[in-house]
Amino acid sequence: MTLERHKYDVLVIGAGGAGLRAAVQAREAGLRVAIICKSLFGKAHTVMAEGGAAASMGNVNDKDNWMVHFRDTMRGGKFLNHYRMAELHAKESPDRIWELEVWGALFDRTKEGTISQRNFGGHEYPRLAHVGDRTGLELIRTMQQKIVALQQKDGRETGDMESGIKVFAELTITDILKEGGKVAGAYGYWRESGEEVLFEAPAVVIATGGVGKTFKITSNSWEGTGDGHALALKAGANLVDMEFLQFHPTGMVWPPSVRGILVTESVRGEGGVLTNNLGERFMFKYIPDVFKDKYADNEAEADRWYEDQDNNRRPPELLPRDEVARAINSEVKAGRGTEHGGVYLDVSKRLPAELIKKRLPSMWHQFYELAGVDITKEPMEVGPTCHYVMGGVEVEPDTAAAVGVPGLFAAGEVAGGMHGSNRLGGNSLSDLLVFGRRAGMGAVEYLKSNSAIPVSDETIHAAAAKIQAPFDRQGGENSYSLHAELQEVTHNLVGIIRTGAELKDAIIKIAEIRKRSANVAVTGGRKFNPGFHLAFDLDNMLLVAESTAKSADSREESRGGHTRDDFPGMSNEWRQVNHISSFDGEKVNIRKQSLPPMPKELFELFDIHELEKYMTPDEVAKGGSN
Amino acid sequence: MARNIKLRIWRGDSTDGGLKDVVVEANEGEVVLDVIHRVQATQMGDLAVRWNCKAGKCGSCSMEINGKPRLACMTQVASFGEEEVITVTPLRAFPIIKDLVTDVSFNYKKAMEIPAYEHPKDLAPGEARMEQIDVERSQEFRKCIECFLCQDVCHVVRDHEENKKSFAGPRFFIRIAELDMHPLDILKNRKKTAQEEHGLGMCNITKCCTEVCPEHIKITDNAIIPMKERVADIKYDPVRWLGTKIRKREGL
Numbered sequence: 097m098t099l100e101r102h103k104y105d106v107l108v109i110g111a112g113g114a115g116l117r118a119a120v121q122a123r124e125a126g127l128r129v130a131i132i133c134k135s136l137f138g139k140a141h142t143v144m145a146e147g148g149a150a151a152s153m154g155n156v157n158d159k160d161n162w163m164v165h166f167r168d169t170m171r172g173g174k175f176l177n178h179y180r181m182a183e184l185h186a187k188e189s190p191d192r193i194w195e196l197e198v199w200g201a202l203f204d205r206t207k208e209g210t211i212s213q214r215n216f217g218g219h220e221y222p223r224l225a226h227v228g229d230r231t232g233l234e235l236i237r238t239m240q241q242k243i244v245a246l247q248q249k250d251g252r253e254t255g256d257m258e259s260g261i262k263v264f265a266e267l268t269i270t271d272i273l274k275e276g277g278k279v280a281g282a283y284g285y286w287r288e289s290g291e292e293v294l295f296e297a298p299a300v301v302i303a304t305g306g307v308g309k310t311f312k313i314t315s316n317s318w319e320g321t322g323d324g325h326a327l328a329l330k331a332g333a334n335l336v337d338m339e340f341l342q343f344h345p346t347g348m349v350w351p352p353s354v355r356g357i358l359v360t361e362s363v364r365g366e367g368g369v370l371t372n373n374l375g376e377r378f379m380f381k382y383i384p385d386v387f388k389d390k391y392a393d394n395e396a397e398a399d400r401w402y403e404d405q406d407n408n409r410r411p412p413e414l415l416p417r418d419e420v421a422r423a424i425n426s427e428v429k430a431g432r433g434t435e436h437g438g439v440y441l442d443v444s445k446r447l448p449a450e451l452i453k454k455r456l457p458s459m460w461h462q463f464y465e466l467a468g469v470d471i472t473k474e475p476m477e478v479g480p481t482c483h484y485v486m487g488g489v490e491v492e493p494d495t496a497a498a499v500g501v502p503g504l505f506a507a508g509e510v511a512g513g514m515h516g517s518n519r520l521g522g523n524s525l526s527d528l529l530v531f532g533r534r535a536g537m538g539a540v541e542y543l544k545s546n547s548a549i550p551v552s553d554e555t556i557h558a559a560a561a562k563i564q565a566p567f568d569r570q571g572g573e574n575s576y577s578l579h580a581e582l583q584e585v586t587h588n589l590v591g592i593i594r595t596g597a598e599l600k601d602a603i604i605k606i607a608e609i610r611k612r613s614a615n616v617a618v619t620g621g622r623k624f625n626p627g628f629h630l631a632f633d634l635d636n637m638l639l640v641a642e643s644t645a646k647s648a649d650s651r652e653e654s655r656g657g658h659t660r661d662d663f664p665g666m667s668n669e670w671r672q673v674n675h676i677s678s679f680d681g682e683k684v685n686i687r688k689q690s691l692p693p694m695p696k697e698l699f700e701l702f703d704i705h706e707l708e709k710y711m712t713p714d715e716v717a718k719g720g721s722n
Numbered sequence: 723m724a725r726n727i728k729l730r731i732w733r734g735d736s737t738d739g740g741l742k743d744v745v746v747e748a749n750e751g752e753v754v755l756d757v758i759h760r761v762q763a764t765q766m767g768d769l770a771v772r773w774n775c776k777a778g779k780c781g782s783c784s785m786e787i788n789g790k791p792r793l794a795c796m797t798q799v800a801s802f803g804e805e806e807v808i809t810v811t812p813l814r815a816f817p818i819i820k821d822l823v824t825d826v827s828f829n830y831k832k833a834m835e836i837p838a839y840e841h842p843k844d845l846a847p848g849e850a851r852m853e854q855i856d857v858e859r860s861q862e863f864r865k866c867i868e869c870f871l872c873q874d875v876c877h878v879v880r881d882h883e884e885n886k887k888s889f890a891g892p893r894f895f896i897r898i899a900e901l902d903m904h905p906l907d908i909l910k911n912r913k914k915t916a917q918e919e920h921g922l923g924m925c926n927i928t929k930c931c932t933e934v935c936p937e938h939i940k941i942t943d944n945a946i947i948p949m950k951e952r953v954a955d956i957k958y959d960p961v962r963w964l965g966t967k968i969r970k971r972e973g974l
Contacts, residue, residue: 135772135774135782136772136782136826137830138868139774139775139780139781139782139868141774141775143775143779143780143867144775144777144779144780153848190848191847191848194847194848195847197841197847197848197850198841198845198847199839199841200838200839200841200901200904200907202852202857202860202861202864202904203857204854204857205852205853205854205857208851209850209851209852209853210851212854227861227864228861230779230865233779233864233865233867234864237864241838241839242838244833244834244836244838245838245839247834248834248837248838257834263830265830288819288820288823317773317774317775317776317780318773318774319774350751351749351750351751351752352749352750352751352752353749353751353752353753353756354751354776354777357776357777358777458778458779461778462777462778465778465796465798466751466753466777466778466796466798467751574767576762576763576764576767577763580763618767618768619767619768620767620768621768623735623770623819623820624770624819624820624821624823625767625768625770626762626767626768626769626770626771627762627767627768628768
């Protein structure tokens with residue numbers, strides 16, 4: 097049988113926000129682009145983003161600007177962010193949002209007719225451009241339709257709408273192919289038929305999103321299996337700071353079948369309050385020292401803030417996500433949780449029913465249809481759910497080029513560094529746009545001095561053999577059960593609160609599952625066979641879990657999305673450390689690397705007393721890197 | 723409380739297939755997609771089913787449940803009787819690939835035929851000013867999650883394969899309506915091309931599409947009927963018709 101082959105300039109793996117934005121950029125520069133989606137076009141996890149996209153347009157509060165957004169992002173990430181990524185992100189987000197409007201997006205409006213912006217955790221001013229609570233859908237649809245617009249333009253010019261940009265839907269990539277140390281293409285299979293496909297492309301953009309399916313309780317869809325993280329590792333790239341996982345404070349907890357499904361932070365942004373089973377609004381007890389001057393310590397002030405933001409501090413429900421998730425976890429552990437092990441989130445007392453339905457339409461729908469709860473009349477039950485991975489492929493901030501692998505780029509959730517130890521809500525959709533575009537630009541620039549490299553037969557045979565292997569094994573392990581076992585291990589031992597002993601146990605258990613996964617056998621044929629598909633996804637999740645457990649074991653402090661019961665404090669020495677994961681073909685290795693220090697002009701955007709809370713006296717005295 | 727339920731699943735491919743009976747455990751609050759996943763994990767490892775978000779937001783798990791086009795992730799097991807057999811079959815209007823998965827590429831081809839949004843040339847990024855009330859009309863249609871249940875249920879194509887060539891279907895009528903009502907879009911004649919090129923006239927407003935829409939978009943009332951009325955006005959009202967000829971007024 098002949099192998100299906102395609103040649104492109106740029107191959108984009110992943111059709112969520114970052115991938116599509118990269119594809120648009122590369123195509124508009126005249127390159128031929130292939131977009132790979134693991135599911136149907138337009139279904140990527142970006143559709144699940146609810147609250148909005150953060151950009152300091154200043155439409156609602158004109159005091160906002162990129163410097164405020166930069167500061168908020170660094171604070172949210174507890175200063176472990178790569179300063180340059182946070183800077184580019186804060187500076188470029190407004191342009192990326194306005195650009196979507198030029199492509200047909202319809203955001204909610206202010207009275208003046210500009211794009212409306214809403215409050216969100218950790219953002220000093222109302223900053224999130226939104227469409228009700230379905231902002232991600234608007235983003236992905238706008239870019240999907242932009243891709244179609246580009247295809248129609250190509251069609252008018254060449255007679256073939258798919259001549260310049262083609263979407264390959266329901267296709268999984270199993271290997272990034274390299275020749276002579278450089279990227280040469282990728283190999284994979286059609287999910288529908290199981291047939292194999294070779295892509296020859298000198299530039300590959302990884303935009304595969306997150307890793308949530310490694311965990312038992314997650315807001316992520318089936319696609320979040322860390323494919324890009326694993327592909328990059330196997331191709332010789334590094335992952336940075338994989339210990340940092342965001343447990344979103346508010347996932348549904350009841351009924352069991354919906355456990356983990358996201359409850360947007362907009363509920364709190366619109367005035368929702370968190371209470372325990374004693375009716376106590378508990379967040380006031382959990383304001384950490386570093387945030388004491390910015391958050392109200394009593395209900396009266398917190399409530400006044402919704403009317404007058406200039407003269408009152410913010411309600412503590414709007415602390416960064418890591419703080420709120422830990423607080424909920426503590427309340428439940430102390431026996432003050434709800435019947436089903438969550439806490440109450442109530443917006444019904446703040447807003448009239450029709451306004452709730454208008455501003456939070458999909459939340460109303462979701463609770464009414466899946467839990468039988470009317471959120472305009474009664475509280476929701478919520479608890480933490482694995483939502484986002486801050487760690488990811490180590491990249492050059494300006495070009496999104498993966499460090500160490502020429503021709504490889506990464507953008508969006510799969511890339512690391514931007515969010516430090518904790519991402520602020522709303523900073524993901526803007527991240528996709530800013531760095532998706534930059535990855536596209538990076539590929540365009542790279543191809544000015546690099547061209548296609550033929551893929552050797554040897555490389556192809558090795559990639560093909562891997563795909564066939566699970567069919568040739570007899571009576572081996574079941575991929576569904578191994579996946580469930582992995583999720584138990586990560587949930588119990590690498591979850592929201594960690595200890596050294598449990599992490600060491602997790603590392604051993606993950607290695608055992610990985611050993612057994614080499615024996616996964618598949619029943620049935622190649623045609624649309626989910627058991628076969630999961631065998632490859634599982635392999636990726638195991639590598640990601642190993643990287644996370646090992647990084648978490650090494651980091652002996654608590655910061656953002658990494659909380660160690662045995663090292664509860666934040667350490668200013670550890671703030672200077674990034675964990676770099678690499679793969680030697682057998683196992684994941686972790687080493688420490690210095691975090692690049694902020695240059696003077698960014699350093700000086702902060703109050704020195706704030707920096708003293710995060711930095712060592714030496715760093716503060718130095719006052720920036722230049 | 724867990725209980726056993728009877729599920730009847732269509733299994734097969736484009737060449738052959740049939741309904742298979744299984745008994746599977748169902749827990750409190752579970753949806754049909756949950757029990758299909760349990761069958762997949764414990765009894766039929768290669769059972770093909772599409773799904774993504776399991777929260778009614780992506781529109782992937784479209785199938786027919788007891789003959790009705792629905793999202794499996796939003797259909798409660800408890801909505802059926804204790805002894806009732808739940809029958810799940812693939813979408814009928816599209817070719818079968820395997821089991822519950824159909825070839826929905828028809829929809830993506832139609833999407834490529836709808837002329838894209840055109841932004842006013844002299845309106846720079848960030849300069850747009852629109853009233854909330856004006857964007858809301860199009861926003862209703864942009865809620866569409868592309869589950870294609872409306873395309874599946876529409877009798878113009880459900881039992882008439884031959885109509886597919888000239889009929890874009892309800893999903894794309896709301897796409898055209900959305901652009902037509904977009905406060906900024908400058909492309910003209912959208913209603914006219916809806917009628918002449920995308921088969922708007924073939925719709926005889928039985929509202930089946932509106933009934934199955936999981937996003938509760940009023941497809942017929944708010945998109946199709948207003949476009950049809952405008953088309954009829956311009957085309958068949960002699961005064962207006964004359965107006966388009968004499969003053970070269972843009973009609974639709």
